[in-house]
Amino acid sequence: MSTDAALRARAARVVPGGMWGHLHAGRMPPGYPQFFTRGEGGHVWDADGRRYVDLMCAWGPVILGHRDGAVEGAAARQAALGDCLNGPAPVMVDLAERLVDRIAHADWAIFCKNGTDATTACVTIARAATGRRAILVAEGSYHGAMPWCTPVPAGTTAEDRAHQHRFRYNDIASLEAAADAAGPDLAGIIVTAFRHDNVVDQEMPEPGFARAARAICDRRGAALIVDDVRAGFRLHPDGSWEAVGVRPDLSAYSKALGNGHAIAAIAGSEALREAAGRVFVTGSFWCAAVPMAAALAVLEELERRDVVPWLEHLGTRLRQGLAQRAVAFGVGLRQSGPVSMPLFMFDGDADFAQGRAFCAAALAAGAYLHPRHNMFLCAAHTEADMDEVLRAAEAGFEALRGA
Amino acid sequence: MSTDAALRARAARVVPGGMWGHLHAGRMPPGYPQFFTRGEGGHVWDADGRRYVDLMCAWGPVILGHRDGAVEGAAARQAALGDCLNGPAPVMVDLAERLVDRIAHADWAIFCKNGTDATTACVTIARAATGRRAILVAEGSYHGAMPWCTPVPAGTTAEDRAHQHRFRYNDIASLEAAADAAGPDLAGIIVTAFRHDNVVDQEMPEPGFARAARAICDRRGAALIVDDVRAGFRLHPDGSWEAVGVRPDLSAYSKALGNGHAIAAIAGSEALREAAGRVFVTGSFWCAAVPMAAALAVLEELERRDVVPWLEHLGTRLRQGLAQRAVAFGVGLRQSGPVSMPLFMFDGDADFAQGRAFCAAALAAGAYLHPRHNMFLCAAHTEADMDEVLRAAEAGFEALRGA
Numbered sequence: 001m002s003t004d005a006a007l008r009a010r011a012a013r014v015v016p017g018g019m020w021g022h023l024h025a026g027r028m029p030p031g032y033p034q035f036f037t038r039g040e041g042g043h044v045w046d047a048d049g050r051r052y053v054d055l056m057c058a059w060g061p062v063i064l065g066h067r068d069g070a071v072e073g074a075a076a077r078q079a080a081l082g083d084c085l086n087g088p089a090p091v092m093v094d095l096a097e098r099l100v101d102r103i104a105h106a107d108w109a110i111f112c113k114n115g116t117d118a119t120t121a122c123v124t125i126a127r128a129a130t131g132r133r134a135i136l137v138a139e140g141s142y143h144g145a146m147p148w149c150t151p152v153p154a155g156t157t158a159e160d161r162a163h164q165h166r167f168r169y170n171d172i173a174s175l176e177a178a179a180d181a182a183g184p185d186l187a188g189i190i191v192t193a194f195r196h197d198n199v200v201d202q203e204m205p206e207p208g209f210a211r212a213a214r215a216i217c218d219r220r221g222a223a224l225i226v227d228d229v230r231a232g233f234r235l236h237p238d239g240s241w242e243a244v245g246v247r248p249d250l251s252a253y254s255k256a257l258g259n260g261h262a263i264a265a266i267a268g269s270e271a272l273r274e275a276a277g278r279v280f281v282t283g284s285f286w287c288a289a290v291p292m293a294a295a296l297a298v299l300e301e302l303e304r305r306d307v308v309p310w311l312e313h314l315g316t317r318l319r320q321g322l323a324q325r326a327v328a329f330g331v332g333l334r335q336s337g338p339v340s341m342p343l344f345m346f347d348g349d350a351d352f353a354q355g356r357a358f359c360a361a362a363l364a365a366g367a368y369l370h371p372r373h374n375m376f377l378c379a380a381h382t383e384a385d386m387d388e389v390l391r392a393a394e395a396g397f398e399a400l401r402g403a
Numbered sequence: 404m405s406t407d408a409a410l411r412a413r414a415a416r417v418v419p420g421g422m423w424g425h426l427h428a429g430r431m432p433p434g435y436p437q438f439f440t441r442g443e444g445g446h447v448w449d450a451d452g453r454r455y456v457d458l459m460c461a462w463g464p465v466i467l468g469h470r471d472g473a474v475e476g477a478a479a480r481q482a483a484l485g486d487c488l489n490g491p492a493p494v495m496v497d498l499a500e501r502l503v504d505r506i507a508h509a510d511w512a513i514f515c516k517n518g519t520d521a522t523t524a525c526v527t528i529a530r531a532a533t534g535r536r537a538i539l540v541a542e543g544s545y546h547g548a549m550p551w552c553t554p555v556p557a558g559t560t561a562e563d564r565a566h567q568h569r570f571r572y573n574d575i576a577s578l579e580a581a582a583d584a585a586g587p588d589l590a591g592i593i594v595t596a597f598r599h600d601n602v603v604d605q606e607m608p609e610p611g612f613a614r615a616a617r618a619i620c621d622r623r624g625a626a627l628i629v630d631d632v633r634a635g636f637r638l639h640p641d642g643s644w645e646a647v648g649v650r651p652d653l654s655a656y657s658k659a660l661g662n663g664h665a666i667a668a669i670a671g672s673e674a675l676r677e678a679a680g681r682v683f684v685t686g687s688f689w690c691a692a693v694p695m696a697a698a699l700a701v702l703e704e705l706e707r708r709d710v711v712p713w714l715e716h717l718g719t720r721l722r723q724g725l726a727q728r729a730v731a732f733g734v735g736l737r738q739s740g741p742v743s744m745p746l747f748m749f750d751g752d753a754d755f756a757q758g759r760a761f762c763a764a765a766l767a768a769g770a771y772l773h774p775r776h777n778m779f780l781c782a783a784h785t786e787a788d789m790d791e792v793l794r795a796a797e798a799g800f801e802a803l804r805g806a
Binding site for chain 2: 003007010011013014015016017019020021022023025033034035036037038039040044047054056058059060061062066067072075076079080081082083084085086087088089090092093096097099100107108109110113114115116117120123124125126127128129133144145146147148150151152154155156157159160162163229254255260261262268273274275276277278279280281282283284285286287288291368
């Protein structure tokens with residue numbers, strides 16, 4: 001029995017379903033490991049010692065690379081002093097200043113732990129600021145796993161989603177219709193940095209759509225919230241919607257901010273500061289100094305290493321390489337979204353059978369890919385890593401040809 | 404200008420109100436620092452280098468002591484391998500097994516980050532398991548800072564608290580009335596391990612009340628949820644309600660579990676396993692291996708050092724010493740709740756003026772106390788620390804006599 005199988009058997013006794021949430025290997029193709037023992041730079045090792053080029057990067061937290069020296073060094077230096085104290089350490093101020101300097105729209109920041117903490121707080125602050133209740137939410141967008149936003153309804157109530165009005169991403173008419181439905185109760189619009197919904201092609205935000213969202217909020221005195229939890233720091237160093245020239249009032253960050261250390265942030269503009277000071281959001285570890293020291297190092301290293309262009313360079317190499325091979329193998333491959341957060345799907349593959357067969361073969365050849373969720377590049381990846389992924393992908397294309 | 408004042412001035416520009424949540428020094432008496440630079444064992448140092456015996460222990464996360472060697476060693480060993488990977492590390496299984504072994508009612512566990520993640524998931528699982536919606540919640544109990552439970556209504560809606568029915572802690576008749584009000588829609592009862600509501604005397608759970616809660620849930624097929632986030636591991640190593648002989652179906656843990664590392668846990672009994680497997684709860688860092696390695700070390704060290712009796716010993720010494728001094732100084736002092744989580748209040752002190760003056764003087768004499776929130780002892784505290792607190796408290800009593 002493999003080590004992974006033995007661990008799964010033990011886990012099945014003490015964890016419901018053997019695992020919970022988005023890292024459940026039961027959602028992955030056959031052969032995918034559940035347990036991992038090591039990460040280093042752009043690679044991970046499973047519990048049986050197999051090494052993979054890691055194109056999930058822990059589903060986003062890892063942006064500089066696993067066990068980044070600068071980040072871990074900063075974390076260790078803070079840990080030698082203290083972590084959870086009776087108030088924040090001075091690094092909290094350094095981090096807030098750095099984030100406010102970096103994020104174009106931000107005049108202030110609050111730190112928390114989960115992306116969902118940040119998206120929920122943004123909605124709460126928008127409601128507190130406006131004294132209204134209605135929030136516009138795109139159909140199919142993922143904003144976290146609390147009852148108001150979880151994609152799985154088990155255990156939630158209809159009231160958990162009260163005062164939500166749906167629109168379609170990049171569809172201005174549907175956005176305006178939702179705003180009209182909200183009427184004078186419109187508190188805000190929450191929208192992901194780009195469309196990265198589950199199991200559909202990704203879409204970048206159309207500038208006209210982003211401007212329309214901004215205009216609706218301006219006209220109606222509502223707050224525009226960009227959920228940058230997944231995309232933050234990978235697309236644009238100053239906030240993902242800088243690329244379309246639209247600044248939100250509130251934005252939510254998490255994942256990449258701490259390169260794996262648990263931290264999230266709410267960034268806001270001046271007009272929302274007073275309301276943000278009135279809401280009560282907190283948690284036992286929200287002022288922990290070690291993840292803040294790690295996040296400060298991440299922001300410094302993202303600048304110093306000029307990470308966004310490097311991720312784009314690697315992502316372009318990967319996308320072009322996959323496209324060339326798809327043509328050569330005669331396979332209909334669709335790639336969508338930002339090159340640094342690649343998603344690929346196969347034509348006519350509604351049940352993801354092709355995607356799963358492709359990924360299973362690529363995994364066996366040393367690349368950890370995902371058949372229906374966007375992937376993540378990190379700064380520690382090299383051109384050689386992308387070439388290794390492309391070689392592994394050839395095994396995937398072979399598997400499809402054989403099927 | 405003090406370093407703390409300089410940091411506050413900078414923070415006021417980049418953080419709403421200069422700070423958020425329960426660690427806002429604006430809620431504390433004059434002279435209390437906002438920023439801390441160091442923690443070691445049972446002591447903390449503020450940004451100006453002043454050392455205090457720490458009776459808040461980061462408001463609960465620190466149970467073994469700041470920078471505990473066993474915990475930090477385990478965390479560092481895991482960090483040298485990896486933290487956030489594409490699935491959990493093997494330590495997740497070790498930790499779940501250990502928690503299930505330890506917590507009397509638990510057959511399974513799920514790990515998350517915040518106490519509020521755990522309490523919210525317990526409610527969600529209770530609803531999923533029963534297919535019902537109503538939850539009984541005690542008036543004034545704190546279960547976290549999400550919209551459904553935050554004590555501050557700013558930015559929340561009436562629907563955030565839909566299907567909640569209120570009862571009074573330790574009041575069986577009010578509990579039964581709330582259950583009747585819920586009728587056939589009763590999904591569960593959520594109750595804190597003891598009554599530790601804000602700014603009132605603490606109350607231990609009366610065994611009859613705990614048994615009544617259990618009986619109502621049994622009779623109606625609802626889930627009994629004990630919120631052990633604050634008290635967990637400080638009162639009883641097997642779950643706080645073991646002391647009253649009542650076992651919940653679900654319990655929520657956080658704070659002390661990681662000795663400061665961000666982790667929380669949902670523990671459940673067999674009957675809730677299937678429902679727990681159906682709900683979707685997850686977060687970007689919930690499978691991070693370092694906090695799990697830290698938590699495993701915490702559970703091992705709690706046993707090895709037999710921490711609960713030591714905390715009781717220290718807490719008794721402190722409580723008796725304070726009581727003696729209150730009599731000697733002719734001050735009406737009330738102490739309530741478990742000795743290891745002390746709360747003191749002064750008679751006729753509705754505005755906490757006495758409490759604030761007392762704590763300000765004690766702070767100046769080297770003890771970090773809280774004038775209206777329960778405090779926390781840790782295993783690293785010594786009898787000498789308690790005696791130092793008692794000497795500082797004498798400065799507090801003197802201040803009251805002078806006033």
